[in-house]
Every structure is written in C-alpha cells, then in structure tokens.
Amino acid sequence: MATKKMILSVVGSGTTYLPDFCEILIERRDEFQVEKWKLMDIDPVRLETTGNFVKKMIADAGLETEVFMTTDLEEGVKDADFVITTIRSGGADMRILDETVPLKYNMIGQETTAPGGMMMGLRDIPEMLKIAEAMEKYSKPNVWLINLANPSGMLAEALNQYSNVNFAGLCNGPTVIRNAMKAIYAPENPEDVFVEVIGLNHLIWCKVFYKGEDVTQEAITKLLDWTAENIPYLRTEFAEKEIMEFTGWIPMGPYLRFYYNYPDALEDFRHQERHWPKMVEMVKKNVGGFLDDLSIEDLPTRAHMVKEVDKRTMELYRKLDMDGYKLATNTRGGKGYGEAGMALISAIWNNKGEIHGPDVRSRGTIEGLDPTTVATTTAYVDGSGIHPLAFPAMPKHMISKIQAAKQYELLACEAAVTGDYHKALEALIANPLVGNQYYNLKGCLDELLIKQVEFLPNFKDAVDKLRSGEIPCYAKEIDGVEQDVKFESAQLN
Numbered sequence: 001m002a003t004k005k006m007i008l009s010v011v012g013s014g015t016t017y018l019p020d021f022c023e024i025l026i027e028r029r030d031e032f033q034v035e036k037w038k039l040m041d042i043d044p045v046r047l048e049t050t051g052n053f054v055k056k057m058i059a060d061a062g063l064e065t066e067v068f069m070t071t072d073l074e075e076g077v078k079d080a081d082f083v084i085t086t087i088r089s090g091g092a093d094m095r096i097l098d099e100t101v102p103l104k105y106n107m108i109g110q111e112t113t114a115p116g117g118m119m120m121g122l123r124d125i126p127e128m129l130k131i132a133e134a135m136e137k138y139s140k141p142n143v144w145l146i147n148l149a150n151p152s153g154m155l156a157e158a159l160n161q162y163s164n165v166n167f168a169g170l171c172n173g174p175t176v177i178r179n180a181m182k183a184i185y186a187p188e189n190p191e192d193v194f195v196e197v198i199g200l201n202h203l204i205w206c207k208v209f210y211k212g213e214d215v216t217q218e219a220i221t222k223l224l225d226w227t228a229e230n231i232p233y234l235r236t237e238f239a240e241k242e243i244m245e246f247t248g249w250i251p252m253g254p255y256l257r258f259y260y261n262y263p264d265a266l267e268d269f270r271h272q273e274r275h276w277p278k279m280v281e282m283v284k285k286n287v288g289g290f291l292d293d294l295s296i297e298d299l300p301t302r303a304h305m306v307k308e309v310d311k312r313t314m315e316l317y318r319k320l321d322m323d324g325y326k327l328a329t330n331t332r333g334g335k336g337y338g339e340a341g342m343a344l345i346s347a348i349w350n351n352k353g354e355i356h357g358p359d360v361r362s363r364g365t366i367e368g369l370d371p372t373t374v375a376t377t378t379a380y381v382d383g384s385g386i387h388p389l390a391f392p393a394m395p396k397h398m399i400s401k402i403q404a405a406k407q408y409e410l411l412a413c414e415a416a417v418t419g420d421y422h423k424a425l426e427a428l429i430a431n432p433l434v435g436n437q438y439y440n441l442k443g444c445l446d447e448l449l450i451k452q453v454e455f456l457p458n459f460k461d462a463v464d465k466l467r468s469g470e471i472p473c474y475a476k477e478i479d480g481v482e483q484d485v486k487f488e489s490a491q492l493n
Contacts, residue, residue: 005035006349007140009077011131012086012149013039013069014046016313019325020338021084022054026061031346036066040076046314047071053317053324073134080139082345085131085147086337089123090455092307099269099303101448105440107433108262108269109301112151112202113255114431115441118412119448121154122424123455125416128155132163146170146344147359148337153201156359157374158413167360168344168386169374171201172336173253174357175343177223179336180230184222185210197252197357197378198366198391203259203405204376205249205398220244235275235302236268247395258433259401272301279305279331287326290316306332344381351383360386366402367393373406404432419458421449421472 010021018039025034039054041047051069058065070076077083088095098116099109109116128147135143145167147155156169174197182190185208194209208219220241227237239257244250251257257265273296280291290312299305309331316324340356347354355378362375365388369375377388393399411427414420428434428441435441446466449456453463465472 003033004349005033006081007036007038007079008034008345009038009040009080009083009139010086011040011073011076011083012088014041014043014050015086015088016050016310016317016324016328016332017086017148017337018050018054019057020329021342022057022338023325024338024342025065026057026063028342028346029061029063032349034063034065036068038076038078038080039067039069040071040073042071044071049314049317053320056320073131074138077131077135077143078138080135080143081349082144082146083131083135083139084341085128085145085149087124087127087131087149088120089127090452092303092310094123094452094455095120095303096301096307097448097451099301101451102444103270104447105444106266106437107440107444108258108266109303110255110258110269111303113258114408114428114434115444115448117151117154118408118424118427118431119452121151121158121412122416122459123452124149124151124155125158125413126458128158129162129417132159132165132167135165136163142166144168144345144348146341148341151201153203153359153374153376154409154412156201157409158416160361160372160374161410161413162417166385169201169359170337170340170344171204171357171359171376172340173202173204174206174376175340176231176336177206177250177252178357180223180226181208181210181219184219184226185215194355195378196391197376198394199252199376199398200374200402200405200409201359201376202253202255203401204252205247205256205394206252207249216248216250217245220250223250235272236265247398249398262433269301272305273297273299276305283327283330286330287323290323290327291331347381348383348385353380353382355379356381356386358386360388363388365390366399368399369402369406373410375402401432404430404435408432408435416458419456419460419462421459421462424449424459 039051047069055067095111098111098119102109102115111117111120145165147169152169152171159167178195181195182193186192192211196207199205207216235254237254239251239260243260276296283291313324313328344356359374359376362369362371364371365377366375380387408427408431411423411430415423425445449459449463450466462472
C-alpha cells in the first residue's frame with residue numbers, strides 16, 4: 001500500500017467528466033492516497049456544481065481526501081504533485097463554430113482536426129502555457145502536467161516547444177482499445193495481450209498481439225463487434241472494414257476515416273443528426289428517458305448535442321443525482337479519460353513499470369519523424385518518467401501522413417504563440433486532410449478568427465486588418481530584403 005500522500009490538481013474542473021476522475025480515485029484508493037484534491041475552474045458556477053457532486057462521491061465512499069475549490073490558478077496548482085488539465089477556451093459556443101463554419105467551406109468541422117481543431121488549439125495553447133508557467137513557479141519541483149484537453153497532440157507539442165514542465169498528453173482511445181482487446185482475448189490473463197500504439201494524437205494506428213502472435217487482422221472484426229455493444233453511439237466510430245484490412249493495422253477511432261475516406265466522412269458530418277435516435281435509445285436503456293424530449297432537428301452537429309447534454313447533466317449534478325454521471329458517460333464519448341489519466345499518474349507515482357500510450361517527445365520511436373517532436377507513443381512508464389519504445393519502420397503511406405500532420409501542428413503552435421496570421425494559414429495548407437484548397441481554407445480561417453477574436457487576443461491585430469479588408473500577413477524577407485506582401489481580400493463581417 002502506498003504511504004506517500006499526493007496533492008492532485010485539476011485545472012478545468014467544471015467539466016462533466018470530473019466524476020470520472022473521482023470514480024478512479026475511489027477504485028484505486030490503495031494505489032495512492034490523495035491528501036488534497038484541488039479543483040480549479042474560471043467558472044465559479046460550474047466549479048461549485050461539479051465540486052459538490054464529487055464531494056458527495058468521496059464522502060459516500062469514506063475517503064478522507066480534502067477537496068479544495070478555487071478560481072485562482074496560482075492557488076489551484078500550488079504544491080501540486082500532478083496537474084490534470086481539461087480546459088476548453090470559449091466553451092461550447094466556440095466549439096459550435098469550430099464544427100459548423102468549416103462545413104460552409106466543404107470541410108469537416110471537428111474539434112481536433114483542421115480547420116476547427118486548429119482554432120481550438122489557437123485558443124487553448126496560450127492558456128495551457130499560462131498553466132505550465134504557473135506550475136513552474138508554484139507547484140512541486142518535479143510536478144507533471146497530464147493534459148486531457150483537445151487537441152491533445154497539438155497542446156502537447158506546444159508544451160514541448162515552449163515550456164519546461166514535465167508533460168504528457170492523453171486520449172482515452174489507447175486505453176479503451178487496450179481494455180477491449182484484453183476483454184476479448186484474455187479476460188483472465190490480460191498480460192497475454194500487447195497493443196502497439198503509434199502515430200500522432202487522433203492519427204493513430206495499432207497492432208494487437210496475443211501471446212506474441214500478431215492477431216490484428218482478426219482483431220478488426222472482434223473490435224467492431226465489441227464496439228457495437230460497449231461504446232455509446234455518437235458517430236461512425238471507425239473507418240470501413242475494407243480500409244482497416246488494407247492497412248494491416250487498426251486505424252484508431254473515427255478520425256482515421258477522415259484520412260482514408262474524406263468524401264464519405266464529410267457527408268456523414270453533414271448529417272450527424274442521423275446518429276442521435278440510436279444514442280437516445282441507448283441512453284433510455286442504460287440510464288432512463290433523460291433525452292426522450294430532444295428536438296433532433298435543432299441539433300445538427302455533435303457540438304450542439306454535447307451542449308444540450310451538458311446542460312442536462314449539470315442540472316442532475318446540481319441535484320446530486322448520480323444519473324447525471326451515467327448520462328455523461330453514455331453520451332459524451334469521454335468514458336475512459338479518468339482511467340487513462342489516473343493510471344498514468346499511478347504508474348509514475350508508484351514506479352509501476354507499465355505500458356501506456358501518451359503524447360510525449362518521441363525520441364526516435366517513429367522512424368522518419370523528428371525525435372525532438374511529440375508523438376503518440378507506446379511507452380514504458382515508471383517512477384523515473386515516460387520512456388517511448390521504438391518500433392520497426394511504419395508503412396510509407398502512414399509515415400507520410402504523420403510527417404505532414406506534424407508540420408501542421410508545429411506551424412499551428414507557432415501561430416498560437418505569436419498571433420502570426422500567415423503561420424496559421426500556412427498550417428492549414430500543410431495539413432494532409434484539407435491543404436489542397438487554399439481559398440476555402442483562407443475564407444474559413446478569416447471567418448473563424450473574426451467570430452472568435454474574443455478568445456484569440458494574440459490575433460487582435462490580424463482581425464482588425466481582416467475587418468478593414470486587408471490580409472494581415474507579415475512583411476516577408478526575400479534575398480535579404482524585406483518585402484511588403486499585400487493581397488486583396490473580401491470584407492468579412
């Protein structure tokens with residue numbers, strides 16, 4: 001039993017996922033004793049709601065953990081051993097813009113992939129770097145930042161490039177798929193299953209090994225069957241089976257479908273409301289009739305659905321009704337984030353020597369990728385840190401997508417920090433999903449910058465120029481001589 005006592009912080013504690021972390025704290029009470037759990041959020045109403053809910057969970061479980069709530073970042077990270085981040089700058093309303101505006105320009109609107117995902121990164125990166133700076137000043141010397149906010153890979157790269165804090169980004173996908181394969185192949189002996197995870201966040205492939213044998217091809221069918229029974233029906237969850245079999249790997253999650261079948265994925269995003277009736281049916285079966293009165297026609301995107309479900313979940317949390325947590329886990333798609341985050345923390349805290357799939361500096365784990373940049377890795381984790389494992393060369397079509405997506409991330413990180421409009425547009429042009437449509441990208445970027453400028457202070461000057469009909473590119477240096485670059489631009493209101 002662990003004897004050390006931890007101070008754990010969550011920045012962005014107003015998330016409806018907070019009870020997921022609490023559940024893991026309760027289940028793993030023998031692995032680590034959390035002496036103080038610091039909950040920080042800039043929204044005092046949401047903080048009080050989720051904070052009181054987890055206080056009840058802790059009291060009911062008989063834990064002695066002190067829960068401390070604050071809206072002050074310094075207080076929130078002070079003396080922390082680990083800081084979990086679950087931020088969303090601009091909230092649900094900005095996510096709706098991220099998902100709806102790109103559709104006008106014939107592109108998928110999604111919170112982690114371009115162009116909407118870049119906008120979320122432009123909003124979140126400055127805030128994430130403020131959190132990292134506060135941790136360096138006020139947390140314990142060897143503190144770890146465990147990020148669960150999207151776009152996770154881009155935020156991890158920003159921390160890698162512009163801060164000195166220990167960090168790891170996480171998606172619940174690797175945890176979900178590892179748990180699925182263990183449940184399918186070896187529920188009694190999970191150590192017989194090894195899942196290799198490699199790529200970038202939301203550009204991940206995996207191979208499945210059972211007792212040392214590569215069983216990936218048959219695992220594809222088994223995974224699809226398992227998913228139909230165990231994952232909330234929110235979207236088309238995987239690429240088509242033919243595509244999965246073609247790669248010889250499992251392209252993880254719905255995002256890989258974008259990279260292999262963009263036209264059909266785009267069409268699916270234009271009609272996301274088709275998924276909601278089945279989701280409502282699943283909620284009714286597992287939780288109750290909390291969504292029976294939804295007006296499906298008023299919820300054209302996942303962002304609209306999430307906002308509505310969030311409102312209903314928070315109402316239940318205010319009543320300290322555990323059905324609120326059940327509603328969140330059956331609709332949001334984030335079940336497993338708590339386990340992913342707390343399991344990684346436990347592996348470091350308790351020197352476990354476990355395999356995890358975090359977003360960290362790659363250190364050569366992917367042949368052909370700059371080892372100083374971030375990748376989603378299969379990593380050995382113990383008390384000394386996170387150690388990515390190197391694997392054989394990936395198929396050429398996969399590494400080509402990774403290399404292009406990494407240049408997009410690096411450019412987007414630079415744009416977020418500097419407010420450089422040209423870098424932001426260049427990032428979109430570099431993106432392997434959408435980079436071949438300059439005018440659509442420019443129109444989408446301009447519209448989103450103007451509509452989201454409240455949450456993009458670094459881009460204020462750029463937006464002022466856009467509103468006046470200019471394109472806010474910096475002067476460019478050509479052959480040692482600075483040249484003023486001017487373009488014509490339509491007025492955007």
